[in-house]
Amino acid sequence: MTAIATSSPDGAAFVRKGLGRKGLDQSGRTTLSGRSGSFAIGLATAGFVAAGFGLAPGSAVASDTLQVTNARVPASDQVGIDLPLLMTIRNDGAEADAISRVRCPIANFSEKHTVDRGEGGLAMRAVKSIPIPENKTVELTRDGYHVMLLQTRQKLVDGEKFTCAVVFQNAGTKETEVLVSPTP
Numbered sequence: 001m002t003a004i005a006t007s008s009p010d011g012a013a014f015v016r017k018g019l020g021r022k023g024l025d026q027s028g029r030t031t032l033s034g035r036s037g038s039f040a041i042g043l044a045t046a047g048f049v050a051a052g053f054g055l056a057p058g059s060a061v062a063s064d065t066l067q068v069t070n071a072r073v074p075a076s077d078q079v080g081i082d083l084p085l086l087m088t089i090r091n092d093g094a095e096a097d098a099i100s101r102v103r104c105p106i107a108n109f110s111e112k113h114t115v116d117r118g119e120g121g122l123a124m125r126a127v128k129s130i131p132i133p134e135n136k137t138v139e140l141t142r143d144g145y146h147v148m149l150l151q152t153r154q155k156l157v158d159g160e161k162f163t164c165a166v167v168f169q170n171a172g173t174k175e176t177e178v179l180v181s182p183t184p
């Protein structure tokens, strides 16, 4: 299904990502039908849809014990840059969970980051997942755990919104609306 991705300059990367995600989304088995209509910001290419942003329409596995709120990214008039995606995650469940991946229509890739404090100052480092302990509220921040959107695909103007998929190890996929707004 990733064939159309070659129409994009990032085609090679998308194909790689598209293949790579197979098997990762047991909970969010993806179909591509009709999702694009829900994005406030238009998708840049059809290849994007093919490559990485099909969401499970049901997301039936997702539980209500996890709530994602206040998701936001800073505005930018540049494209092809990396931006932090911040959000609040409330885990009311009795079991710990973790963010295993995030997909956003406005970026080619995403990583989970933490920030190390060493002698050289602060340095971001990619991590496999972001832990969400039971009965806790986790705030993603620039100087702590956060999601980094890599290679943004479009400019981002304050007030715009788009939808990202946050995939939790246990709770499954949560679609969350992301607002372009100043981030501390």
Ligand SMILES: [Cu+2]
Binding pocket: 084, 113, 124, 146, 147, 148
């Ligand atoms: Cu980062």
